[in-house]
Amino acid sequence: MALTLEKILAARERIAPYVIKTPLLRLSALDPVFGCRVFAKAECMQITGAFKLRGAFNKVLQLSPEELAAGVVAASSGNHGRGLAYAAKTLGIPATIVIPDTAPQLKVDNILALGAEVVRCGLAERFDVAARIAKEKGAVIVPPYNNEEIMAGQGTVGLEVLEQEPSIEKIVVPVSGGGLIGGIAAAVKALRPDVAVWGAEPAAAPRYSVSLKEGKPTRITVEKSFADALVANMPGDVCFPYVARNVDGVAAVTDESMLRAHKRLLFEGKLLAEFSSAIGLGGVLEGKIPVRPDENVCFVISGGSIGPEQLDRLKSVQ
């Protein structure tokens, strides 16, 4: 088992009937703000509002009829659960989603609306709870990131970026456990090693910044942050080697920079992301991700699950 380009190409074919090829937007109004030629891969416009659907479908579509009948289980801060619930509903199988108490209510409601069973628990115990439910029901756990088939599904985002805009020179990706950036970087470096791939993670949860320095997946303490979709307390051990091999850098970005970037993306770029998904732009604002004025930089806007009340937060930032 390895995350190869072939696996990612196969994933693209497998999930094509079920996912949207989201638009790659050229947001020139943002160029003077961020100091480069800004492109956005709008996964916030993906079905269920996030890229997570891609990996979930790629995994579920490879289950046996017996596995499908028993159903699927996931522990998720929200978007993965919604993606899996949608995949399960589409394919007519049962799904149980374990959601930490920290996730916004909107994400819970969206999962319930897809007909999945929802179980709430503390952030730290979510994987244990999912394992217990899987055992009880004989169901298959679909992990949010730490799995090569999940990474292969997320890597299809990278294939699309290269195809939609071959002039892209750098791709910046929000980072939590490492599934999205691991998949994208594997695809991009196999096809176009000249294209740089950067990650951006919360300064409040710098699991990759720390782990890359240590040379191994290292557990960190997750501080409070508005990046509520980027809460992993360590890199996935399956993801880590791919990220370490393929990624050009990972920036740890403050909430303030992320929120400032989100505000510019919304009011000048006209695109609504969830806060977590503006973290790459925040890393550029903060000077932690290098860009040049003439450089074509694609920011992966990984999701858009956000409600009206949350936007109030933007009033306090410049």
Place this chain on the structure above:
Amino acid sequence: MALTLEKILAARERIAPYVIKTPLLRLSALDPVFGCRVFAKAECMQITGAFKLRGAFNKVLQLSPEELAAGVVAASSGNHGRGLAYAAKTLGIPATIVIPDTAPQLKVDNILALGAEVVRCGLAERFDVAARIAKEKGAVIVPPYNNEEIMAGQGTVGLEVLEQEPSIEKIVVPVSGGGLIGGIAAAVKALRPDVAVWGAEPAAAPRYSVSLKEGKPTRITVEKSFADALVANMPGDVCFPYVARNVDGVAAVTDESMLRAHKRLLFEGKLLAEFSSAIGLGGVLEGKIPVRPDENVCFVISGGSIGPEQLDRLKSVQ
């Protein structure tokens, strides 16, 4: 002088170096909300945040060297002024923009940032004030809509929609004086008479609904509305015949429907429009613009000039 397809094609070539071919987005998340296959022509992502730039450039690029030296003047509720100010700055000529007191401060600030001179006045007297300034300075008035070259520039939106998505069956356009819908409808009906063109205007300012019934441009009373970009109190007499000839229907839409539609466009479509630009979607919500579930309908999202405080308004609508 007539607004012909040739004029619109010439406008496209003339303004091409200066404007963005904005994306035509397929927003499938909105299909169940609006009951059709939803596409959005994202003129909110146009330079200066609105389509107005197109007409302004088409007019200014045809001025003589002497006219250019004396500069340009416009009366505008905001977006036209910003478009013209940007065109003037790009071409290195002076611009004076007369802005009614009703326009949001954000629009004024954006025009000042482009180096134009700004004169504030009451809504009703704005055209008189512009005429006086033009006389004093020997400058050319660039009207916001009531001119065939302006309409030809705006009509390039229609050419792009047909080219970007030939499967579009209906185009829905926000309506004020009639420049945008007049231009789009002229282009569309010349090339693809099978494509329907609908307008949407505020129920608080139903100048086309009334005028089309009367068979002539008719002055109406403009009531208070959140559609602050759609404030004309009668159709332009140049625009009216083109709208009367080419448009399949014009719906008068309540503020409540417009705001409800705006909220869905933002939080489910992930696209930030100004309130006025969601009026077409509002017309569908209100049942005043007919659509079918399998119909490909393109909503022209004409602008995106909106600030954080204005979004508070969405909290009071479902």
